[in-house]
Amino acid sequence: MVRRQLAQLPDSPTLADVAREAGVSRQTVSNVLHAPHKVKPATQRRVEQAIVMLGYHPNRSAQALQSSSSRMIGYRIEPQSSGTLAGIHDRFLHSLAEAGRTADHHLLLYTAADRAAETDSAIRLFRSGAADAFVLYDITVDDPRPSALHEKGIPFVAFGHDDCDAGAYRWVDVDNVAGTSAAVDHLVSRGHRRIGFVGWPDGSAVGDRRARGWRSSVERHGLADFCHGLDLRGPDSVQAAIEMTAALLGRPEPPTAIVAGTDTLAAGVARAALRRGLEVGRDLAIVGFDDTPTAAVLELSSIRQPIEDVGRHVIAALLAPGSAPPRNTLLPPQLVIRSSSAGPPSR
Numbered sequence: 001m002v003r004r005q006l007a008q009l010p011d012s013p014t015l016a017d018v019a020r021e022a023g024v025s026r027q028t029v030s031n032v033l034h035a036p037h038k039v040k041p042a043t044q045r046r047v048e049q050a051i052v053m054l055g056y057h058p059n060r061s062a063q064a065l066q067s068s069s070s071r072m073i074g075y076r077i078e079p080q081s082s083g084t085l086a087g088i089h090d091r092f093l094h095s096l097a098e099a100g101r102t103a104d105h106h107l108l109l110y111t112a113a114d115r116a117a118e119t120d121s122a123i124r125l126f127r128s129g130a131a132d133a134f135v136l137y138d139i140t141v142d143d144p145r146p147s148a149l150h151e152k153g154i155p156f157v158a159f160g161h162d163d164c165d166a167g168a169y170r171w172v173d174v175d176n177v178a179g180t181s182a183a184v185d186h187l188v189s190r191g192h193r194r195i196g197f198v199g200w201p202d203g204s205a206v207g208d209r210r211a212r213g214w215r216s217s218v219e220r221h222g223l224a225d226f227c228h229g230l231d232l233r234g235p236d237s238v239q240a241a242i243e244m245t246a247a248l249l250g251r252p253e254p255p256t257a258i259v260a261g262t263d264t265l266a267a268g269v270a271r272a273a274l275r276r277g278l279e280v281g282r283d284l285a286i287v288g289f290d291d292t293p294t295a296a297v298l299e300l301s302s303i304r305q306p307i308e309d310v311g312r313h314v315i316a317a318l319l320a321p322g323s324a325p326p327r328n329t330l331l332p333p334q335l336v337i338r339s340s341s342a343g344p345p346s347r
Contacts, residue, residue: 013054016153021050026153072108073100073318074131076118078138079111087263087292088305089137092159095311096135103315119148126154133318135159139171141205157317159310161328162205170320172313172329176206176289179303179333180213183259183287186301186335188221191344192257192285195223196230198244198269199261207233210261210289230255241268242275249276249284257285257341263292266300270340281343291336301341304334 019026024047031038032047039047050056075096078089097107108131112118125131132155136145139160146169149156161171180197187195197214200207211231218227230248234240241260245268248255260266266288273284280286281299288295291304313329 013056014153015056017054018047018050018056021054022047070108070129070132071105072131073105073315074108074110074122074125074134076112076121076137077109087294088290088307091307092137092311095308096314097311098308099311099315103319105315105318115143115145119145122149122154122156123152126152133157135314135318139205141203141208143205155318157314159314160205170317170328172310172317172331174305174310174333175330176209176333177213177216179289179305179335180210180259180261181217182213182333182335183289183301183303184214184217184221186337187257187259187285187287187341188217188223190257190285190341193223193226194230194253194255194257195227196248196255196258197227197232197261198241198248198258198265199231199233200236201233207261214259227255236262236264238264238268238271241265242272245269245272246276249273249278255284257287260286260288263288263290263295263300263302266302266340267294267298270298270300279343281339281341285341285343287335287341295336295338299339301338302336304336306331306333 015026015029019029022029024043028039028043029047032044036044075093077093093107100106108125110121110125112121122131122134126134134149134154134156136149136156136158137160139146139158139162141162142164143162146156146158146162150169156169158169158171159173161173184195195214195218197211199211199214202208211233215231218224229251232244232248234244241264245258248258249272258269260269266286269286270280273280273286278284286300288300288302291302294300295302309331313331317329
């Protein structure tokens with residue numbers, strides 16, 4: 001083994017650093033620490049030399065939750081945005097806590113100003129032994145968090161994924177494309193042809209997939225010409241949805257139905273319709289996404305995410321052996337039909 005200069009050594013070495021220095025897999029290092037009888041003597045000596053040289057302390061950075069001491073899972077609490085309707089984040093947090101408790105693990109909640117700060121906090125918590133693994137929420141396109149934690153050898157599972165590097169880490173997600181596609185199928189079955197979409201700006205992994213589901217279903221039904229120009233994007237807020245819906249309804253051939261990317265947007269669509277004297281469900285059909293408590297109160301049809309199943313799958317992925325290949329799960333959503341889309345289409 002070629003020894004590096006002291007200045008080049010990592011400040012807080014991880015199990016991955018030891019594996020890299022010894023030229024072996026992370027599982028081999030774990031075997032040396034916990035099951036040395038599985039390792040050849042020459043390999044064991046090489047790993048032990050790397051441990052001494054790097055100053056690695058295995059009790060401070062367990063590779064997997066099965067051998068952890070804190071039994072804590074780090075999770076950043078998402079700040080609530082003004083103008084949005086809370087629901088999904090709270091449901092996920094609850095489901096994650098319940099699934100963790102069943103597996104005798106608990107959540108360590110922390111706040112961070114942004115995603116860079118979230119990554120820094122996760123690294124500090126992991127190196128101090130306060131948390132043994134982390135859950136990432138709301139993965140976006142080119143999200144820097146997965147690669148940053150992966151490079152540090154920090155175990156994590158993401159709720160959501162980026163198509164570009166989805167095979168590089170473990171994730172659990174809901175099939176957002178299938179969700180909005182099902183919403184369009186339902187509206188077509190009710191006789192609608194001009195079906196609009198109100199969603200997030202391009203660049204959000206979740207928002208882009210929901211827009212893709214609307215578009216693919218519209219094209220599959222041969223309605224691209226009817227729906228041309230009926231796709232607007234904006235912030236996830238009630239006010240933004242009111243403004244986008246007003247623009248759609250003001251067109252010479254307005255939509256008779258609108259699929260909204262979230263229940264927050266769906267609530268804004270409903271308010272804009274009422275301001276124009278339209279009856280939701282009769283004059284304008286609406287389907288939201290997330291099936292929040294607000295959707296139920298407002299009688300909005302919505303795509304329900306199986307959040308409780310997401311929590312269980314996330315914990316199961318965290319408990320999988322570190323040497324196992326990425327364990328990725330895509331769960332199907334469910335269309336919940338209420339009065340906002342059950343009525344006849346506008347004539």
